[in-house]
Amino acid sequence: MMRQLLLVAATLAFACAASRADPAAPASEAAPAGPANQRQPSLADPEKSPSALLPKSEVTGKTPADVVAAAPLATINNPYTGQADKIEAGKAVFQGMGCPGCHGGNGGGGMCPPLTNETWVYGSDDDTLFRLITLGSDGLQKKGFIRVGMENIVGPMPPFGQLIQSDEQLFELLAYLRTLYRGSQKRVNW
Ligand code: HEC
Numbered sequence: 714m715m716r717q718l719l720l721v722a723a724t725l726a727f728a729c730a731a732s733r734a735d736p737a738a739p740a741s742e743a744a745p746a747g748p749a750n751q752r753q754p755s756l757a758d759p760e761k762s763p764s765a766l767l768p769k770s771e772v773t774g775k776t777p778a779d780v781v782a783a784a785p786l787a788t789i790n791n792p793y794t795g796q797a798d799k800i801e802a803g804k805a806v807f808q809g810m811g812c813p814g815c816h817g818g819n820g821g822g823g824m825c826p827p828l829t830n831e832t833w834v835y836g837s838d839d840d841t842l843f844r845l846i847t848l849g850s851d852g853l854q855k856k857g858f859i860r861v862g863m864e865n866i867v868g869p870m871p872p873f874g875q876l877i878q879s880d881e882q883l884f885e886l887l888a889y890l891r892t893l894y895r896g897s898q899k900r901v902n903w
Contacts, residue, residue: 764790764839764903770880777847777883778874789840793888794903803889806882810873820893826864831896834862839903842887847874 769792773780780789793799807813812820820828835841835858845853849872860867877883891903 765901767840770839770884772881772884774879774881776874777843777877777880780880781844781847781874784840787838787840789843791839791843791884791887791891791903793884794839794891796888799885799888800892801889802882803885803887806877806886807889810876810886820890822864822866824866825868825870826866828890829893829895831900832862832864834860834864836861837900837902839887842890843883845870846877846883846886848872849874 767788767790770784770788770790772792793803807820815823815825816828817823822829826832826834833841835845835853841858844856844858848856850869852872852874873883877886894901
């Protein structure tokens with residue numbers, strides 16, 4: 714299992730570095746026209762990223778894939794944000810799942826986009842990140858999400874919906890991710 718994960722990470726991480734955005738590329742190729750999914754949050758329109766205002770999600774113990782399939786858009790809201798024991802557990806999930814292989818040990822990026830800055834490719838709210846980690850980039854885009862934020866490295870995030878066992882684990886992971894953020898507090902909408 715671990716070997717398999719490392720292999721996936723290594724192969725895809727290469728894909729990530731190989732597709733480093735070309736600054737000379739025409740803007741039309743880099744920037745999509747506008748959100749196909751009108752409920753998709755973006756930094757330009759933070760009121761559409763309302764995790765902080767939503768009721769907290771129930772922890773069901775179901776797989777992230779099942780939770781994503783059942784929850785209406787913009788309703789998943791991490792009940793564990795800021796809880797020290799959950800953050801500690803989430804750090805172990807982050808390391809165990811091979812996330813550092815692409816995002817760096819402290820999420821600072823490297824081969825793939827950083828998890829620490831104010832740029833969020835699809836939005837910064839809990840609902841969007843829960844879905845992205847579960848479905849991966851391709852799966853998320855199939856649901857109508859487009860890239861609204863541009864990191865300087867563009868590549869596909871693999872789906873973890875089959876590897877992360879439950880919403881509990883993914884909420885722990887998200888709680889840990891939030892502690893990696895180093896951007897402006899004004900941008901915090903979770
Ligand atoms: C194979 C490399 C790879 C692995 C492993 C990986 N990611 Fe990613 N991740 C990416 C790429 C590439 C993107 C950008 C996706 C896009 O542009 O569609 C991304 C995007 C993200 C984002 C959104 C970042 C932003 O700036 O909007 C989060 C959050 C994230 N990953 C979390 C994780 C977590 C948590 C794990 C471990 C469970 C993980 N990633 C494992 C490659 C990876």
